[in-house]
Amino acid sequence: MIEFEGVGHRYGDREVLADVTLALPEKRVAFVGANGSGKSTLARTVNGLVLPTSGRVLVDGLDTARRGAEVRRRVGFVFTDPDSQIVMPTAGEDVAFSLRRAGLGRAERARRAAEVLAEHGLAGYADHPAHQLSGGQKQLLALCGMLALDPDVLVCDEPTTLLDLRNKRRFVDLLSGLRQQVVLVTHDLDLLDGFERVVVVDGGRVVADDEPAPALRHYRALAG
């Protein structure tokens, strides 16, 4: 369960989030909004990458500002550009890098990493240089890096923006099969089948919060 209580955020004088209050128990939630609407900032508050300047964010009752480490253990985060979250030279090492924290031995890490890669369509890529993967594979790798840690919540910030149509579909299909609660930030509206709740953000405020069809009607009306 993710809860926002009167969340506001400012970068200097610029207000990017104002008075967001939401409780999100649903398994599949999307944040939709225009560029600069504040939806990415809102998503970043869920794992404490951004701490609200007013109000608070709770994950399973844990305050992201005070118990950030525990929150991040529960919340995985996938960014738009996989190149900046892949930190190790090969796919296997990058996933193993996540597992370093779990205190597993090296051989065990490598085995687990290969397993996670294989489960998500990257079988046989463990020794492959990460930066020579295709865009779609890189985003899968970034996802594997997070899933290896088995979080309860997965926040994805426009993970499909750099992908072609087929890879978009593939990525979203993969998301839909996960046991994790998924918060998807996106403006690919046709990817939201199967989502239970869509939160439309505009000018740093929640302007619609509904099932996908009515919420997206509102969003389209906003875009004019």
Add this chain to the structure above:
Amino acid sequence: MNPLGLYEPGTGPLHRLPAGPKLAGVMVVVTLAVVTGEPVALAGLLAAVALGYAVARVPGRRVWRLLRTALPLVALVFAVQALLLGLPAAATAALRLAVAIGVATLFTLTTRVDAVVGAVERGLGPLRRFGVRPDRVGLLVGLTVAAVGTLAGIAAEVRAAAKARGAERSVVAFAAPFLVRTLRHADRLGEALTARGWGDEPDRPGPSS
């Protein structure tokens, strides 16, 4: 593509050798190269390094890429030194450089970064009581190796973009976007590391490997 770094998968004896002893070996070879001023001895050392490439069965294309990058540099050093200090000193300097580049590259070709990070963590373990955080130093080493490839990639893209605008000779057209993109990459990398739990873990047990 970065020609020097990057692991080349393999199963030879050098691949199987643990990272710690291998790293120590690299240091011994480089130290020998520095203390020996004798061109003949240095040539022998270089031959030993070359033998290492054969033993590790490094593919020809990787050797070729290394030579293409390193040879002009070694030749330049040789030429400058020959002009300033004479032939024997130039031969010594050039051979030293060739040995150092050769052995260091052989190490990165046959060792996974993950293993290097593990070796650094284990090696620094005893310093924990003096306040050193071996996991942080290991991460730093790993990220440094990874950064070589990343920065080379950014440089190539920026150069291509400058070319597309017909500004390939402008220093500003390269330096400004290169700096901006590098800094932005640093920001995002920081976020990604935080999201993966690095920088938290006060309760984390020491990494075992």
